[in-house]
Amino acid sequence: MNLLDVHKELNTEAKCLAFLEHMRWPNGVRCLSCQSPKISRITAKGKLNKKRGKRSPDRELYQCNNCRKQFTETTGTVYHDTHLPLTKWFLAIALITESKKGMSANQLKRALTINYRTAWYLCHRIRKAMIEADVPKLTGIVEVDETYIGGKQKGHRRQKLNEEVAVGIRERGGDLRLIHSVDASSELLAKHIHEHVDPAWP
Numbered sequence: 281m282n283l284l285d286v287h288k289e290l291n292t293e294a295k296c297l298a299f300l301e302h303m304r305w306p307n308g309v310r311c312l313s314c315q316s317p318k319i320s321r322i323t324a325k326g327k328l329n330k331k332r333g334k335r336s337p338d339r340e341l342y343q344c345n346n347c348r349k350q351f352t353e354t355t356g357t358v359y360h361d362t363h364l365p366l367t368k369w370f371l372a373i374a375l376i377t378e379s380k381k382g383m384s385a386n387q388l389k390r391a392l393t394i395n396y397r398t399a400w401y402l403c404h405r406i407r408k409a410m411i412e413a414d415v416p417k418l419t420g421i422v423e424v425d426e427t428y429i430g431g432k433q434k435g436h437r438r439q440k441l442n443e444e445v446a447v448g449i450r451e452r453g454g455d456l457r458l459i460h461s462v463d464a465s466s467e468l469l470a471k472h473i474h475e476h477v478d479p480a481w482p
């Protein structure tokens with residue numbers, strides 16, 4: 281998708297969300313927790329801010345009919361953390377990948393009318409993703425393992441908070457890649473393997 285396509289096709293949040301959904305779940309939405317394909321679309325009423333007397337906008341969510349987990353197209357992705365409109369994210373990606381001489385945070389700031397901090401963060405994050413995409417794939421016999429990291433909360437013995445997963449993919453007799461993952465679902469593991477391992481070998 282080039283800059284013009286992004287400008288034409290991904291010009292509203294709804295279109296961006298549909299695009300992300302298709303990229304993330306090409307065979308239909310699945311629960312991020314239990315992988316169930318039985319998902320409902322629900323609308324969460326915006327919370328009332330008593331000081332301002334205003335209600336935040338309603339939010340469209342997915343809810344798993346099996347385990348009741350609620351999530352959105354952006355849960356667990358880099359887009360979720362920034363609160364920047366997706367339209368700007370996609371324009372920034374197109375601008376940075378297409379500019380042959382590279383793009384400074386100042387140029388991005390002007391092009392997208394965003395503040396400098398956000399522009400700097402976008403430049404940094406998108407370049408990092410581009411470098412990661414260029415890393416050569418592992419070949420031969422590859423072993424995959426996952427480890428859980430973090431977050432037990434004090435006083436709640438069984439409750440685990442912010443637990444994250446490190447996925448290690450090792451080429452036998454060769455490189456080890458450690459990948460940060462939001463969970464160890466088979467869907468996400470398959471995605472990591474697809475990204476890091478050359479399927480055509482030998």
Ligand SMILES: [Zn+2]
Pocket residue numbers: 311312313314315316344345346347348349
């Ligand atoms: Zn579920």
